[in-house]
Amino acid sequence: MTDMRLVAKALDDFGDDWHWVILHDVQPVGDRQFFASRVDTICGIILDEGGVTVTLHDTGAPDQPNCPKCLGEGVSPALREEIEAVLEAAEAVPVPVR
Ligand SMILES: [Zn+2]
Incomplete structure (x- = not known):
């Protein structure tokens, strides 16, 4: 299973910071739609x-979040490269479909 990472706001609030949002175990289900087992x-x-x-x-x-915690340590240069590669494919925000 794959995880997808993208820069997005966690809240539907323009005052919120941009975060690294992770879609876990992501599977495409349609045009620009993805199923994820968990989103955090x-x-x-x-x-x-x-x-x-x-x-x-x-x-x-x-291209980068402005959330200090998301930008903090714990992201290795290799992982950051991987993230940036993903971002070229999807600079987007996830919106749950109810
Ligand atoms: Zn964050």
Whole structure:
């Protein structure tokens, strides 16, 4: 199973920081739609558990989060490279489909 990482806001709030959001065990299910077993951020915000379908919207996310915790240590240069490669494919924000 694969994890997808992207820069997104955890809350539907323009005042929120941009975070590294992780879609766990992600599987494509349709046009710009993905099923993830769990959605959370590197800094520990849990957005969804138990399986959720998200639709990716292009929101003009920046290349890097501005959440200090997401930018903190724990991200190795190799992982950061991997993240940046993923971001080239998907700069988007996940929105749960209810
Ligand atoms: Zn964060």
